[in-house]
Amino acid sequence: MITATETKLPRINMPLPGPKAKEVIEYDKKFISPSLFREYPLVAHRGYGAIIEDPDGNTFLDFAAGIAVCSTGHCHPHVVQAIQKQAAELIHIAGTDFYHRHMPQLAERLVATMPKSHHYKVFFGNSGTEAVEGAIKLARYATRRDKLIAFYGCFHGRTLGSLSLTASKNTQRKYFGTLLGGVEHIPFPYAYRCALGHTKETCGGEIIELLEEQILKRLFAPEEVAAIIVEPIQGEGGFIPAPAFFLQELQRICNKHGIMLILDEVQSGVGRTGKMWAYDHAGITPDIVLTAKGIGSGMPISAFIAKESVMQWKPGSHGTTYGGNPVCIASAMATLDLIEGGLMANAQKMGEYIFGKINDWPSRFKIVGDVRGKGLMIGVEIVRDQRTKEKAPDLRDKVIVGAFHRGLLTLESGENSIRISPPLIIDEEQADCAIRIMEESIREAEKSL
Numbered sequence: 001m002i003t004a005t006e007t008k009l010p011r012i013n014m015p016l017p018g019p020k021a022k023e024v025i026e027y028d029k030k031f032i033s034p035s036l037f038r039e040y041p042l043v044a045h046r047g048y049g050a051i052i053e054d055p056d057g058n059t060f061l062d063f064a065a066g067i068a069v070c071s072t073g074h075c076h077p078h079v080v081q082a083i084q085k086q087a088a089e090l091i092h093i094a095g096t097d098f099y100h101r102h103m104p105q106l107a108e109r110l111v112a113t114m115p116k117s118h119h120y121k122v123f124f125g126n127s128g129t130e131a132v133e134g135a136i137k138l139a140r141y142a143t144r145r146d147k148l149i150a151f152y153g154c155f156h157g158r159t160l161g162s163l164s165l166t167a168s169k170n171t172q173r174k175y176f177g178t179l180l181g182g183v184e185h186i187p188f189p190y191a192y193r194c195a196l197g198h199t200k201e202t203c204g205g206e207i208i209e210l211l212e213e214q215i216l217k218r219l220f221a222p223e224e225v226a227a228i229i230v231e232p233i234q235g236e237g238g239f240i241p242a243p244a245f246f247l248q249e250l251q252r253i254c255n256k257h258g259i260m261l262i263l264d265e266v267q268s269g270v271g272r273t274g275k276m277w278a279y280d281h282a283g284i285t286p287d288i289v290l291t292a293k294g295i296g297s298g299m300p301i302s303a304f305i306a307k308e309s310v311m312q313w314k315p316g317s318h319g320t321t322y323g324g325n326p327v328c329i330a331s332a333m334a335t336l337d338l339i340e341g342g343l344m345a346n347a348q349k350m351g352e353y354i355f356g357k358i359n360d361w362p363s364r365f366k367i368v369g370d371v372r373g374k375g376l377m378i379g380v381e382i383v384r385d386q387r388t389k390e391k392a393p394d395l396r397d398k399v400i401v402g403a404f405h406r407g408l409l410t411l412e413s414g415e416n417s418i419r420i421s422p423p424l425i426i427d428e429e430q431a432d433c434a435i436r437i438m439e440e441s442i443r444e445a446e447k448s449l
């Protein structure tokens, strides 16, 4: 519902950042850790639907959604109402020490989204990295093994355990010293850059062979490996989907050796790809699934969902003060109402709509190398030369910054890709507007070739 003071489309009234936005940026510089990376000077004042308004009254179409978090859009009335109602009733009690009905209620709904062949149980946390940390601990506890296998390009978080898995950008690891031992990384199937020329459906067979014939024979005995952790679509790595067969092969190897298969759905989950979980496209049955971001519509909540046979640890072995906070759960319950009540279907529909209009970008624009993804998780890879596929992070940045100045928010992903991850509520008019702005920004960036 748009009120009289609201809009569905961007409106930029001045050169950016405006005077009030500038004030906030200066204020921030004085007090906030410089480790945060802001790609362009957006200052958010309020949000509604797919719109962010800055303090100077400029409105932006948000195709970043707070890093794929605001799945239901900004401040969806159903979510806001649920948060307000719960905040007036019970804000916190510490589920690690006491019972409250909210945790099993949300857990039951999450378990209902899992494969029916197994019963699953849930542990709630506050952030994606916490879900990863908990999953590492659970996999080690359940298997009594400690080795972990992850993928180049993956991002699983920035705390020391999850950072040991993360292999996205070396600035994320530099100077942080020795991380967890016993972690091995292997390549992720990346069809656009596949040395063997495989397609998006077939890329990765040689990685499976590497895993079975080299890693599990020469480095780690399979009976020492606790888990393989994988993003079904690499998020920070460039919005790169793993082919279905690849995930199925990982499942086969894990089943064969009693290794836990952990699906990190922190960015790809909760309806964004047109199914509840991106791994649903491959029809597999993971041992542990991680969720955060889109599940809470902006409230800090995460969970790992594990087969009951796996989640057998003793009381006291894992806990948290805030995880499963009733207000965050209220937000997640309302989010699921909306996702299951139509937004997941809209993500599928709008994803197809957008792909239908941008799939041919590589033939229309010299600097677009690849367009890929599923549903509303769409990556656009920018190159200097389509023939050599030379990565062009500078041109990518120009496109993103150009889009910002025209009123569209997107984010970078990987070395040279743009991520398009709008709220799942967008309609055709908003998609058309975003596509038009992207095309103008690409055209402008091309001029500097």
Ligand SMILES: Cc1ncc(COP(=O)(O)O)c(C=O)c1O
Binding pocket: 067, 127, 128, 129, 130, 132, 155, 156, 157, 158, 231, 235, 236, 264, 265, 266, 267, 268, 292, 293
């Ligand atoms: C796939 C994936 N896992 C884990 C994380 C870490 O989540 P958080 O930033 O909430 O700790 C992220 C964050 O971008 C992510 O994309």
